[in-house]
Amino acid sequence: MIKFMFMSLEIFLYATGVATSEDTLRExxxxxxxxxxxxxxxxxxxxxxxxxxxxxxxxxxxxxxxxxxxxxxxxxxxxxxxxxxxxxxxxxxxxxxxxxxxxxxxxxxxxxxxxxxxxxxxxxxxxxxxxxxxxxxxxxxxxxxxxxxxxxxxxxxxxxxxxxxxxxxxxxxxxxxxxxxxxxxxxxxxxxxxxxxxxxxxxxxxxxxQLHFADIILMLPIFILVILSTLSFLIPVEYGERLSLSTTVFLANIVFLMEIEKKMPREGRRQAFLTIYLLLVTVTSGLTTVAGIIITKLHFRKDLENHEKSRSKNTELSEKLNQVAPKPTSDISEEGQPPCNEKRRPQTPLDPEKLNKILFRITFVSMIILTLLFLSLMMWYRIKPKQTTGTCI
Known part of the structure; x- marks a missing residue:
């Protein structure tokens, strides 16, 4: 016990001496x-x-x-x-x-x-x-x-x-x-x-x-919208959902384009490949919507012409069956119907179904070319060696 007390006293005195010496040294x-x-x-x-x-x-x-x-x-x-x-x-x-x-x-x-x-x-x-x-x-x-x-x-x-x-x-x-x-x-x-x-x-x-899951989540909806924009031509023309789908895809592309643009530098000297690709896809989607409207118009116009043609045939057939002599030409017949020898509206030279197939193929090929070009540019730019600024190499 006494030995322990002496050891503690020595440690205390040594520490006090060192502390005093350090203070003296600093001074x-x-x-x-x-x-x-x-x-x-x-x-x-x-x-x-x-x-x-x-x-x-x-x-x-x-x-x-x-x-x-x-x-x-x-x-x-x-x-x-x-x-x-x-x-x-x-x-x-x-x-x-x-x-x-x-x-x-x-x-x-x-x-x-x-x-x-x-x-x-x-x-x-x-x-x-x-x-x-x-x-x-x-x-x-x-x-x-x-x-x-x-x-x-x-x-x-x-x-x-x-x-x-x-x-x-x-x-x-x-x-x-x-x-x-x-x-x-x-x-x-x-x-x-x-x-x-x-x-x-x-x-x-x-x-x-590094490629993360967040990057995949960012890219995947863009490619899905590209596919939906192309496949809208496969929906029958008489269904109104066709134009609804095209319009929705077009608006979704615009939203994606705005969101990507928010992530870009404010003073960007070069446009990102993704922004250019999404811009071209948005333009193509808008043209697809316009084409859908035109095809729908041509389709219903053709139906109207077929309806008028069948109506004329039915009128002629009823006249023959009733053995009614042809009446003099006038602007409007007694029954309120135009005469048979009246000039009919010329038939449209464009077949909506054929036009729909042609536009589908054009859109499909265009989207594939755009996507492959976009991916090729990104891969090439990633593996291309970059020069550092200054003399440090």
Whole structure:
């Protein structure tokens, strides 16, 4: 029991001594220290060399409409400040301390095409040799030129440009990494393309969209509407549901076109293949509706002509059976019927049934050609190698 009490007392005294020594060390280091003045190296042209490491941790969002790229990034910097050196033996063997980021000088890194939305975590460790290691976890938001040409099978390239704003401060060694779990929606290149000069760093990130169930849900109704628009010609002309179906499909295509357009960038330089395809399908669906109206009109006009023809024949037959002499030609007969030798309306040269078959074949072939061309362009654009901007390849 007494031995345990002595051990506890020794630990307490040691901890108190270390704490007192650390307080003394901090007072010694920061007395007269100006955090606004950078370290001075008379033998190194007065330039502070910074080793930097950037790790892209996770993707927050890639906003198509605002063309904004937001992600978390762990940034590590290393530099030497000879003003922060001490002899560990004079301070109970203390070789490293952590300091507040506002208490010492540190290089300022500014994003030229974005901003730091939030600083989640920050830690600065200083060793007895004046080596300073800074670790920060940041939420970064940058602009990203969105290429929606091949949406939803698209590949995006985003560029991050950062610069050291402090005078006579330059990058020395730079490392850039992307976490394997950066995003479940996008696939990133394992080797990140980056380039740096003395004070400027450019990071190029290539994001390849993975095909998800949501993309299938988006594409499937479009192809179903294409099929329904074509099959509307197979409904008999005398049924009114034919025009109802054509009109409904046409309106549904317009709604889909508006919804897809809402997902596109506001300042799109290229129209997406999907938008062009849906626009052509909508136009074809509208022409199908117009063709259905014309065919229906021709069909009922033919029925009316057949009815008038059968009525004339019945009139002639009744006259022969009753052995009635033909009456003089007049505008209107006594019975209120037009005379037999009156010029009848000429028959329409277009057969609605034949016209319906021709238009069905034309629409069917057109839809197949449009769909195959659309899918071919999307596959070709997806596998086509894309050049990165700048000199980084």
């Amino acid at each position: 010694s280091l920061f007395t007269g220290y100006n955090p606004k003045t950078k370290p001075h190296f008379p033998f190194n042209a007065n330039v502070v060399r910074v080793d930097a490491s950037f790790q892209m941790s996770s993707l927050y969002s890639l906003n198509f409409i605002d063309e904004n790229f937001e992600f978390t990034m762990k940034m590590r910097n290393y530099w030497v400040d000879k003003r922060l050196t001490w002899d560990p033996s004079a301070y109970k063997g203390i070789q490293r301390i952590d300091v507040n980021k506002n208490d010492i000088w540190k290089p300022t890194l500014a994003l030229l095409n974005g901003k730091v939305s939030d600083n989640i975590y920050s830690q600065i460790l200083v060793s007895n040799k004046g080596e300073v290691r800074s670790t920060e976890l940041l939420i970064v938001s940058t602009s990203c030129h969105i290429d929606a040409t091949n949406f939803p099978f698209d590949t995006q390239q985003c560029k991050i440009t950062a610069s050291l704003t402090s005078f006579n401060v330059a990058f020395q060694n730079v490392q850039v990494n992307i976490s394997e779990k950066f995003s479940s929606r996008w696939t990133t290149n394992q080797v990140t393309c980056f380039e740096h000069e003395d004070t400027t760093l450019n990071i190029h990130i290539t994001l390849i969209r």
